[in-house]
Amino acid sequence: MEINTKGYQGPVTKSANVYTNDPSRNPEILTLRAFVKVPVYLSSRYVQLAGSAGQTVTKKIKIQAQLEKPLRLESKQFDLQDQVVYRIEEVEPGRTFQVHFANIPGPPETFIGFLKLKTNYPEKPELTIRIRGRFSEAADPETRDSDRSRNHARGKTKRVGTTP
């Protein structure tokens, strides 16, 4: 059994089920376990911003230095300037940071991008946080009600159960 731990952090458990003709141990479960040490811990490598168009959604990610030396972070590359804003907050100097993300309210849209941060750690010179956004058409109660009555008049309303 072989596991590449690139991209993993913290406790990792991987198993394989082996199916044999032995009825008493089917499957036989083989497990590899490890704790993957990283120079910089990220609470998540992904940010998902989802909601209705015009709405502001915020998310934050915690970044923690796992080495003794102080960590410095600076922005390197960001490709969602028109859709997302972010701010790096140093919670504990050189140790703990929070990156706050918020979408810029706009029309219905979906977007995918990333924020790359440069670090002073040669062991981990770059951190990449992937960002995904999905903002759907805002549901207007009046439009929705008039749509429903229009559909009902056309016999398009889906019925659930039986009505007399």
Add this chain to the structure above:
Amino acid sequence: MKASMAEIAKKAGLSKSMVSRALRNYKEISEGDILKHTFIIMNRGDQPLEIKRVKPA
């Protein structure tokens, strides 16, 4: 006296799989390290042991 699973399997004419160590714990490793381990599955029964399939879980 209780009969072991291997004895029961032998009496019944079955295959009986046995793994020497089904769990391998590497404790602390660095990101990017490749974990490699060979598990040995032995047959303690008296019929051939067949591995039908292996599925990652």
